[in-house]
Amino acid sequence: MKKESEGIVIETTEGFARVKASRHGDCKNCGACPGDNATVLDAKNPIGAKAGEHVILEMREQNMIRAAFVVYIMPIISIFLGVLVGTWIFNAVGYYEMAFKVVGGIVFFVISLVYIKVFDKATAKNDASKPVIKKVL
Template structure:
């Protein structure tokens, strides 16, 4: 777990959106549209209000699994799809290139479904949501 600072930009009961400052782990990621645009949803049990600077505890438990699912798993699925398509194409007497393409495309759609299911699974786990620890001075 690590602690970062950010500013509360929206609150809804015990859930707040916090704009996090960019730190060394974010240097070359490029996932955020701007230099200070990382916005997270955090548990706000302490009652932080709009505009307050807060310390947020971030969970890092699924970072490696998430990176694998988003970056590596699609490559594996497309490769397996192309090989499967080629084998089926040979068995059915269809052009290998076309069957490889169709197999790769089918497995690409399948991996999108797997990623979406993983995202929903991770989103439901309450213990992984960031928590606002304190209001910074």
């Protein structure tokens, strides 16, 4: 499934455009991102939209769901797994159970943050994950 959003082209480069896009309804309700109701993103520009034009962007919903999972859910799961690993290590070693749980949770959380950074860079390089300008309004 694909979601559409409106935006204004700020600048263009070879096959791509930087677009100031209004957030869709789900984002407006979330409030997790700072700032106003617009975000600037890079989009494929197969139709040759020019700076200043109002356009319709199309984004794959699968990409948005995957990104939301990686950013919001994966760190929580990582903390939980870290606590479990800390408990397992405590059972093997036998000292300071709470310290092992806390350290395990922190270590796994930091690992998840590193993964988020790697995921962000990989997604930025992947053209298939970028929104596409479908038409000029």
